[in-house]
Amino acid sequence: MQVQTVPETVMQTEITNSAKLTDSLNALAMKTVKIKELYVELRKYKEELAKVHNMSYVASKLFENEKFNHSKPANGRRYTDFIRNLSVNLSFYSQAGYEKLRTIFTLPSLTSIKNHLAKVGCASGILKNALAEIQHKISEGQLSEATLSLDGMAIKKGIHWDSKLKKYFGFDEFPSVPTAENDKKNGSVATEALVYYLVSLDGRWKTPVAYYFTNHVDSKRRAKLTTEILVECANFGVTVTSVVFDGLPTTNLPHIWVLI
Structure with missing residues (x-):
């Protein structure tokens, strides 16, 4: 019995076609894997996007900041x-x-x-930028009537250099004995800050409008400072209905009489 042999060219063609088919199947398998990976990644992004939409305003801003x-x-x-x-x-x-x-x-x-x-003008004295912000709030319809409060706050003694103003801060601004501005050895270091702040009558805003570094301020000086601040408040459209002395019980009466 004679066995028919397959021509070599036909066999080679079959082998080539089989190899191409195998390569195509492998390529399709790899594409399928990539598609599955993309699908999983898209689902992950979709879940993260849903979380972003459910975030509070602050959380969403923090999230955007982290990404950037x-x-x-x-x-x-x-x-x-x-x-x-x-x-x-x-x-x-x-x-x-x-x-x-x-x-x-x-x-x-x-x-x-x-x-x-450092770019914000907040050196000791009357804070006109704060008064300007209050003026802006009033222009938007907020209440212009407010109380002016005065309080003495203890601070940690220390001298600090302001590179923008080229000046040292932390000395007593109202020394009993006058000293030169650049006399660092004889200058008295302040132990408290005399702070003035406005509080709207409806309680919608409360803002410091002036502060001074000091060890002690007599009633005449305090009355003069208070008068200057009241004038500036009026200039910026704030109507001060009362003055409150907070935390200064033993020195308020002379201050009040001088103002009157």
Whole structure:
């Protein structure tokens, strides 16, 4: 019995076709795996997007900040006004607590916050930028009537250099013995801050409008400062209905009589 042999060319063609078919199947299998991976990734993004939509306003801003700044070096990060203002407020509550938050979120350093605040005119004296902000609130329909409160607050003794104003701060601004401004040895370091702040009668806003570093202010000086602040309040459209002396019970009466 004679066995028919398959021509070599036909066999080679079959082998080639089989190899091509195997390659096609492998390529389809790889595409299927990639499609499955993309599907899983899309579901993950969809879940994250749903979480973003359910976030509070602050959480969504923090999330956007992380996406933008997390992978960047410290000198290449850029923060929105919202993140900067949030960081300023948080650092005022507790610097140690703020540093702990910075291990979790990408936030400005304390040095960056200080440099940012250096641009704001907040040197001791009457804070006209704060009064301007109150004036803006009044123009938007908020109540213009307010009480002016005065309080003496103990502070930690210390001298600080303001690089913008080229001036030292922390000395008593009303010394009993006059001293030269640049006399650092004889200058008396302040132990308290005399703070004036306005509170709207409806309680919708409360803002410091002046402060002074001091050890002691006599009644005449305090009356003069209070009068100057009352005049500035009127200039910015604030109607002061009363003056409250908070935390100064033993020295208020002479102050009141001088004002009268």
